[in-house]
Amino acid sequence: NDAANDGSRVYFSDMQTGKVHVLENGKVSTLTEGMEGVNGLAVNNKGELFILDGKGLRQYDIQNKGSKVINEVVTGGDGLVILDENTYLASRWQGQVYLI
Numbered sequence: 012n013d014a015a016n017d018g019s020r021v022y023f024s025d026m027q028t029g030k031v032h033v034l035e036n037g038k039v040s041t042l043t044e045g046m047e048g049v050n051g052l053a054v055n056n057k058g059e060l061f062i063l064d065g066k067g068l069r070q071y072d073i074q075n076k077g078s079k080v081i082n083e084v085v086t087g088g089d090g091l092v093i094l095d096e097n098t099y100l101a102s103r104w105q106g107q108v109y110l111i
Contacts, residue, residue, distance in 0.1 A: 013090070015052040015060070022060060024049045031062060031071075043076065051091030051101065063088025063101055068111060085109050 014023040021034040022042065030044040031052070051063035060071040068082040068091070082099075090102040099111040 012050045013052045015054045017054045017058045017060075022052050022054070024052055024062070026050050029064075031060075042073070043071065043078070048087055051088050053091045053093045053099075055093050055096070061091060061093065061099065063091050068099065068101060082111050085111065 012024045012026045014021060016022065019035070022031055024031050026049055029046045029049055031042045031046065031049060032039055033042045046062065047065035049062060049064040053061045055061070060073055062069045062071050062078065063085060065086055067080045067084065067086055068088065069078040070081050071078040085101045085103060087103050088101050089104050092100040094100055101109045101111055
């Protein structure tokens with residue numbers, strides 16, 4: 012559904028399977044799974060991955076392979092753009108756009 016990169020890795024989401032995959036050094040692996048409706052992805056300038064899924068906006072810890080929901084309003088999110096360190100623009104399939 013979506014793709015994002017941090018300059019060395021490409022992350023991409025699969026809404027049907029609830030997984031986020033990563034392409035690194037020519038190999039694809041599953042980064043995380045069990046994310047209902049996973050779609051929008053974005054990476055900030057610190058290399059942190061942000062994910063929109065059925066529970067809201069998550070900040071994913073790539074090193075520790077865990078996430079925390081940082082906004083529960085934008086469920087069923089679609090597109091995600093990081094505007095600055097604390098501000099995000101997220102859209103939903105229902106035609107809504109949120110400034111977080």
